[in-house]
Amino acid sequence: MPRVVPLREARPQAGPAAGPRLRLDPSVCDGVGICSHLAPDVIGVDSWGYPIVHAEPLTDKRDVRQAEAAVKACPRKALHLL
Numbered sequence: 001m002p003r004v005v006p007l008r009e010a011r012p013q014a015g016p017a018a019g020p021r022l023r024l025d026p027s028v029c030d031g032v033g034i035c036s037h038l039a040p041d042v043i044g045v046d047s048w049g050y051p052i053v054h055a056e057p058l059t060d061k062r063d064v065r066q067a068e069a070a071v072k073a074c075p076r077k078a079l080h081l082l
């Protein structure tokens with residue numbers, strides 16, 4: 001299961017081959033879970049319904065598109081692509 005990586009742990013990309021990283025700011029997330037429906041391949045949910053984002057860089061274009069949709073739709077601006 002992917003681990004949640006707080007926004008403050010976000011680091012620059014490792015190199016030119018690395019894709020963007022999806023980050024969650026859990027301090028503002030309300031846990032409704034719209035994001036997990038828009039990006040099921042990169043965002044899971046825990047047993048309380050809060051999102052779990054992949055910690056690794058997103059290299060697949062489909063994953064990036066899903067992540068971008070989730071970031072755009074998040075009502076609390078809790079998701080970021082870095």
Ligand code: SF4
Pocket residue numbers: 024028029030031032033034035036050051073074075076077078079
């Ligand atoms: S859409 Fe945003 S506020 Fe809602 S669960 Fe996902 S990250 Fe949290």
